[in-house]
Amino acid sequence: xxxxxxxxxxxxxxxxxxxxxxxxxxxxxxxxxxxxxxxxxxxxxxxxxxxxxxxxxxxxxxxxxxxxxxxxxxxxxxxxxxxxxxxxxxxxxxxxxxxxxxxxxxxxxxxxxxxxxxxxxxxxxxxxxxxxxxx
Amino acid sequence: xxxxxxxxxxxxxxxxxxxxxxxxxxxxxxxxxxxxxxxxxxxxxxxxxxxxxxxxxxxxxxxxxxxxxxxxxxxxxxxxxxxxxxxxxxxxxxxxxxxxxxxxxxxxxxxxxxxxxxxxxxxxxxxxxxxxxxx
Numbered sequence: 165x166x167x168x169x170x171x172x173x174x175x176x177x178x179x180x181x182x183x184x185x186x187x188x189x190x191x192x193x194x195x196x197x198x199x200x201x202x203x204x205x206x207x208x209x210x211x212x213x214x215x216x217x218x219x220x221x222x223x224x225x226x227x228x229x230x231x232x233x234x235x236x237x238x239x240x241x242x243x244x245x246x247x248x249x250x251x252x253x254x255x256x257x258x259x260x261x262x263x264x265x266x267x268x269x270x271x272x273x274x275x276x277x278x279x280x281x282x283x284x285x286x287x288x289x290x291x292x293x294x295x296x297x298x299x
Numbered sequence: 300x301x302x303x304x305x306x307x308x309x310x311x312x313x314x315x316x317x318x319x320x321x322x323x324x325x326x327x328x329x330x331x332x333x334x335x336x337x338x339x340x341x342x343x344x345x346x347x348x349x350x351x352x353x354x355x356x357x358x359x360x361x362x363x364x365x366x367x368x369x370x371x372x373x374x375x376x377x378x379x380x381x382x383x384x385x386x387x388x389x390x391x392x393x394x395x396x397x398x399x400x401x402x403x404x405x406x407x408x409x410x411x412x413x414x415x416x417x418x419x420x421x422x423x424x425x426x427x428x429x430x431x432x433x434x
Contacts, residue, residue, distance in 0.1 A: 194364035
């Protein structure tokens, strides 16, 4: 399964490109937001905080889909299932994502309004199950 | 309901920004693709061809969500229901979208591989039911 991401589009999972991540609301409506993410070679990973809508949706339904678009006609869709939802390492992970996307740390730097004590960081690890590419 | 799109983000529905549109597969998995779209003041509209996955998903389940991102931290999420699925005016609509996004017509110009006779164009009109904005 590690090879499910085609070599032709692996760079889109490495670059600091914002992804549209979609989970499913309790009533079946797709819910989309824009997120930072990374790929550890096995899981696509993103980071949120306990109690947000995505967190609630994924606790109830593991189905999640990423759209990562570099140019209008070059993109990769990654569908998968959340396999791990964990607070362990989640603060380190958001710091790593912040450096990847902004060039600076998260708490006290990019995010100067919130401290780690004011929210519970959560890391979501998604196993890709189906991938489509264009371009 | 015409005012559900806030004035602060109405420009994102007018500009030639590519949208990530998400429908729901029969098994409940979100399916995302990148599309051209426009907004007629009441409906968000996009255009596809009969028999494609989105066409099949929307025939079975009207729930659809758009993510329109201008910059990483300025975006609008539009959730809604497909209210009209029609072939009437669908070729004119794809021609109009093509001019908006590419500056040229669709058949015989931007798309020089397919003729209108080789596919059945379909226009989807989505009534927004919930909107969230950032930035």
